[in-house]
Amino acid sequence: MKATTALLLRLPAIVMALAIVPPAYAQAWPTKPVRLVAAFPPGTPGDVIARLIQPALQATWGQPVVVENKPGAGGNLAAGEVAQAKDGHTLLVGPDTILTINPHLYKKLSFDLRASLKPVTYFASFNQTLVCNPAAGITSFEKFSRLPPSRPYASGGTGTPSHMTMEMLLATTGIQLTHVPYKGPGPAAQDVLAGHVDCGFIVSSVVLPHVQGGRLQAIAVSGKERSVLLPKIPTVAESGYPGFDATFFETLLAPSSLPAATVEKVQRDVRAALDAPTIKARLAEMDLLVEGNTAQDAQRRSQQDFAKWGAVAQRAKLQLD
Template identity: 75%
Template sequence: MKAAFRQLFPLPVIAAALALFGPVHAQTWPTKPVRMVASFPPGTPGDVIARLIQPALQAAWKQPVVVDNKPGAGGNIAAGEVAQAKDEHTLLVGPDTVLTINPHLYKKLSFDPRQSLKPVTYFASFNQMLVCNPATGVNTLAKFTQLPSSTTYASGGPGTPSHMAMEMLLAATGTKQTHVPYRGPGPAAQDVLAGHVGCGFIVSSVVLPHVQSNRLLALAVSSKERSVLLPAVPTVAESGYAGFDATFFETLMAPASLPVAVAEKIQRDVRAALTTPAMQARLAEMDLRVEAGTPQESERRSREDFAKWGSIARQTQLQLD
């Protein structure tokens, strides 16, 4: 039977048909509503971006686009749901840590993030801002490194960008502090504001208004470049720790089975939505830098950061299950 099939349809013909199927399939996608599962609570950068571009994507795709928040476990709850959906119309929104950090920290997951998910595009890059309550008297990174090892710090949750940026900083400075995780960067910032925890390395878009109103002191930013919104705040690298770079990316991910041609279509439509002057200005107000690279570019950066954060996880002996 197989031999007869091959005689009727030689391998080159079959290959050509399969190659043609991808682009044709991409032209008809989506055929039903698209669900974007956000791995962190409402108001976090990825959630905000998804909701901002939602109208443009609905217009481009001629289908409803629903943003559904499923926070918890450092993004693993949402990631597991999307990974197991095996559905071209179910996408994942969240920080790249789902692919670059979580596989190092969570060894007992029911799914392999890097095998079952893939990045479609990076929405935008973002950094963490090291902030302290003014009552601490800590207004420079040098003073922060002199705090006793009994000091606690706030983060948006285990394995989140704020947690990992701080652990990377503590390793770089040779200091120790105790981690106090919260359910998202918003609650973490609120407890630093209230003085329940002295400091935190928290996503800049959340703490920015509090720094601008002088309710929090900004010591440093985690990325290689200063924030355009707070140019007086140095980077960690400029503060004496050359090479320090904890840049993160809000990312659109999909089940690994998503056809390449469909992923490329999604990326083009997302890029068109993100790169309008109005949208870029809106995201810049939140200290977010538009990226919107191709699936191939996103996968390459994901591999590089997976290796980098694996080194940090081993150095700090971090494991969360």
């Protein structure tokens, strides 16, 4: 009887000890090197962010942090590798489009993108800027809207943010243009610069130097707010289409099997690294606005944008496999 009574008296302490196991496990993570698999080539925004915060994460985690680039198939190649990783120390760096757009375009993948991966945090937001060759004489959104249907527009590739943004714009405004996809935003910008194509919605970080140098004419910004680097350029919403918002995000994703406590730890540590003034300043130079939101907020936004871009893909009858 005394032994039973003693056990009952100890139960609250035992329960409390068990309750703190998940946080204790999370604090022990990582126990070996962490791989950040970048879904796009070196020099792209996600890759740059990963390498900028790499030293801070190594110092916090006490383990090597290795950034590996594995580009291909719109980010699906890297996504597949991370989704199948079982070591608990492999994470994915890439745009939110991997979860919000790709599932609508790639229906024959051997794995389910949204079921296999989950957002840990959004590093930073970025926009597309509608730019035109100055020789085309398109100096306002009103003039852009009068382009005839036969005129081509450039994008960084089918299903990319620049393409999807323009498809959303065409559906919203009723404008009809002909799509010319390129192998990335760089080549798309080069052909607009050369005058081979009049205009294109191209990621702001790529076209910004050309706009500032007067080699491209900026017409509108895709997001909800104006760029701090191009404060005189209106948003599409300000150009007569309230509610238009094509904001994108560079993100950190994890296999769905990663414990929630570990996800929360990674998010906190990444947010702390992003909050360094030098990091914020460097990203601002690329027209990237630091986010660092919680996993819950990132997952909520991902679900909303998945529905939004699904409607665009369906309207444009887009499928890539």
